[in-house]
Amino acid sequence: MRHLLDIESTSVEDILKILDTAEIFLKVLDQPSKKLPTLKGKTVLLMFLEPSTRTQISFEMAAKRLSADTVSFSPSRSSMQKGETLLDTLLNLQAMEIDAIVVRATSPGTPHFLAKHTKAKVINAGDGAHEHPTQALLDAFTVRKHLGRLEGLKILIVGDILHSRVARSNLFLWRKFNCEVYFSGPPTLVPKEFEKLGAKIVELDEYIDKVDVIMALRLQRERMEGSFISSQREYRMFWGITSERLRRIPESTLIMHPGPVNWGMEMDWEVNERRNTVILDQVRNGVAVRMSVLYHLLAREK
Numbered sequence: 001m002r003h004l005l006d007i008e009s010t011s012v013e014d015i016l017k018i019l020d021t022a023e024i025f026l027k028v029l030d031q032p033s034k035k036l037p038t039l040k041g042k043t044v045l046l047m048f049l050e051p052s053t054r055t056q057i058s059f060e061m062a063a064k065r066l067s068a069d070t071v072s073f074s075p076s077r078s079s080m081q082k083g084e085t086l087l088d089t090l091l092n093l094q095a096m097e098i099d100a101i102v103v104r105a106t107s108p109g110t111p112h113f114l115a116k117h118t119k120a121k122v123i124n125a126g127d128g129a130h131e132h133p134t135q136a137l138l139d140a141f142t143v144r145k146h147l148g149r150l151e152g153l154k155i156l157i158v159g160d161i162l163h164s165r166v167a168r169s170n171l172f173l174w175r176k177f178n179c180e181v182y183f184s185g186p187p188t189l190v191p192k193e194f195e196k197l198g199a200k201i202v203e204l205d206e207y208i209d210k211v212d213v214i215m216a217l218r219l220q221r222e223r224m225e226g227s228f229i230s231s232q233r234e235y236r237m238f239w240g241i242t243s244e245r246l247r248r249i250p251e252s253t254l255i256m257h258p259g260p261v262n263w264g265m266e267m268d269w270e271v272n273e274r275r276n277t278v279i280l281d282q283v284r285n286g287v288a289v290r291m292s293v294l295y296h297l298l299a300r301e302k
C-alpha cells in the first residue's frame, strides 16, 4: 500500500490486513503501558485544513502510541494566510523530512493531489464530500468486533448522504464484502445517483427492523448552500432515531454514528441506553485502526 487515499481503490486484502493488525493494537491499548517502539524516528504531519476532534486526536494518539513524532500544521496560523499555496506549503514541509501526511481538506481530491507531489505517505482523513477511508475502516472493525463478520450484512445508512464522505466510503467498503447497503433520508439529501454505485434507497420505517446495522449521519450544514430540510423538528420526526423508533429496532442491531451527533435531531439521547449502541466504541477502535494504517504504510514500507 503506497498511500491510503480512498476505500474505492483499496483492495479487500489490504482492508483485511488493516483490520487484523488493528485487533493486535487494540489489545496493546488495553495494557497499562500502551506504547510500542515500532515507528521510532518517523515523523507524521497532521494537516487538518478543516475542523476535527475524533480523527485528528486519534491519529495523533495512534502515531504517539507507535513512538512516531507528530507535528501539526494549522492553516490559520501558517503562511497560507500570506498567500502561500498548498503545493508550496507541501514542498516546504517535505523539505523538513516528513514520512507521512494525514490530511483533512474541504476540497475533494486534496489528498490525491498531495500524493502526486510528495514522497511521504499520504492518508486521507476526509476530503470534502468525497471519502473518509479511516472512518469506514473503523466502522468495519467495530461491526466485525460486535457481529463477528463482514460478509453478507444488511447496513442501513440514514441522513445527509449527499454531503457525506462517510456514506461514500462505507458504501464502497461494504459492497466489497457483498453486503446490502440501504440509504434513507430526505429526498433532497439522498440522490438517486447513489443507486448506480450499488446502494438501494429505502423508506426508513420499512427497513429499521430488518437490518444488522443502522448508521445515522450528521446533517453537514457547513456543506449546504440553501435549504435541504424544512425544519429540525420534521427531520427528527421522519429520519431521526427517536425513542419511538428505538422500540422497533431489534436488540441485536448495532446502532452507530461517526460523530459529532446532533442529539435530539439525528438521534434521541435514549439511544445511548442500548447495549448495542457503539458510538463511543467506534471512537475507541479508531485509535487502533489508525495505528494499523500508520504501521502498514510506514513500518512495512520496504
Ligand code: CP
Residues within 6 Å of the ligand: 051, 052, 053, 054, 055, 056, 126, 135, 258, 259, 260
Ligand atoms: N467522525 C469524524 O470524522 O469526526 P471528526 O470530524 O471530529 O474528526
